[in-house]
Amino acid sequence: MKKLDRVSAAFWLIFSGLVAIESHRLGVGSFRSPGPGFLPFFSSVFLGLLALALLIDSARATGVAAMPEEGTPSGSWKSPARALAALSVYVVLLETLGFLLCTLGLIAFLLRVVERKSWPVAISTAVLAALGSVVVFQFWLKIQLPPGIVPIYF
């Protein structure tokens, strides 16, 4: 956990530095007349100081046992990665292909590839979920979903 703390602290230190620079560019103003960059500047400086404290703390500790509630146990990262890849494709194609087709594909992919369900289960669940969500969200809740190449008439 201490190694992870060092990595994250370094990340937040760099992040806070970049935000502070950008906030300064926006204009910090003065205490009498705070500018648009006032709060983000001081918040990012505070974040940077805390990140520095975490970095020092993790570098100093000589292997204190990690608290079980900090960080989740690691399993296989492949399933989350596959799900994220599917979601990325979904977002890119959503307005082109439309909600119905994209949702069908996404659910089928998640069940077949990520959860390793059989094809009949994956396809039938995907069809039910896609059509059911159109009924609930478009027809009942009146949410305008992107039609794409399969217009949904109501």
Add this chain to the structure above:
Amino acid sequence: MDLLSGLLHGFSVALQPHNLFYCFLGVLIGTLVGVLPGLGPAAAIALLLPTTFYTGPVSATIMLAGIYYGAMYGGSTTSILINIPGEAASVVTCLDGYQMARQGRAGPALGMAAIGSFLAGTFSVVALTLFAPFLANVALRFGPPEYFALMVLGLTILAYLAKGSMLKALMMAALGIVLSCVGLDIVSGSYRFTYGFLTLSDGLGLIPVVMGLFGLGEILSNLEVSLTREIFATKIKGLLPTLQDWKVSIGPIVRGSFLGFFLGILPGGGAIIASFASYAMEKKLSRNPEKFGTGAIEGVAGPEAANNSAAGGGFIPLLVLGLPANAVMALLLGGLMIQGLQPGPLLIVQAPDLFWGVITSMYLGNIFLLILNLPLIGLWVRVLKIPYSILFPLVILFCLVGSYSVNNSVGDVVVMVIFGVVGYLMKKFGYEGAPLVLALVLGPMLEESLRQSLILSHGAFAVFFTRPISAGLLLSALILLLLPLLLRRPAVAVEE
């Protein structure tokens, strides 16, 4: 409007058929969310926030409030039957509740959790009814420095009570404030951190961020390990606790109710803290502390009463001060602001329908929950059998549609996915999402209070320390920040 006429007005609003329906729907969804592991009340409320566009503010708030305290009831079912908490405030119930189930006493455990929750929930609503108008009068004395100081204290308390590192929780609070600055600055008219993206011109939407952090992030984390659950295979009989059970539990229920209510009021407190504090208190007060963890019914009664009471108490800072006490209240605040309402000391005057309607609906909601939880336990057990592999794609779908529906924009879906990754990484690296969300919601109010205070005082920071209420609040925050340093024991070096 005095207390009695306020209550009567509230009941006239809450007993309208459509509000009764939304109250019932809210507690039903809340119980379901509480029963199903992996989906907490924050994610459920975020998923349903877009529906508030179509209902009125009173009905919407009644439903969303029902989801929150309903989830407290539902969470105990999975804790007792499968040793997996349905939501975080029921973690402690696993310790003794599951042991009771293993001893063939699942029925009394479930029954005591439901009845104790009902009694505590009712107590907290009565207390809310009595306290809220009084506190609204006190809050009228609050100016910008007091609001700023209270928000700082709230964020500090949340960080102090974080279950992980306080340092990391404070970092998330600071990050939340930075993120709250994204978008148009209404004072100067300049865009901050938008980089030409239209989606960001109105700031980071609360709904996509919360759905990403608590919905998608949770799912991505759960996908790493296969979630298997063995439901305790026993016929659940005899839901009513025995006289002996009542004898040992009534004290914990009463103490849990008071403790939970006052912890719920504190910004940064809440149901999770209340349940842990109640368990610790009962163990300390018990004549047989060694029984805790082996099936002591007091270990179920006290924490369950505390978390439900805290749920009611949490409404006080929201309705009276316009300050959310925790992440779930932050979402409710977002929901009210979407409806064009500004919670605060004037809400009781400007929107009595909402104020009294929500409070009185909670009386009815507690009755619905008792009806739902006791006889329908068999149904909830069947719901638990739905495989997670079928459930999680549906939750992802809700997150996608919910994010899209905010502005009919794919940009919000992108924000949701990005924060899903952020939420996933936060879990891996041991950071909590609640301080970030609370800071994201409080950020604009914090900035406004800060700017107003500095303008009023001509740039003098001393204004925060010369006004007694503000000074007291900031001093409390400082003490909390320094407390871990002062109480720190030398770390024991252990091989990693």
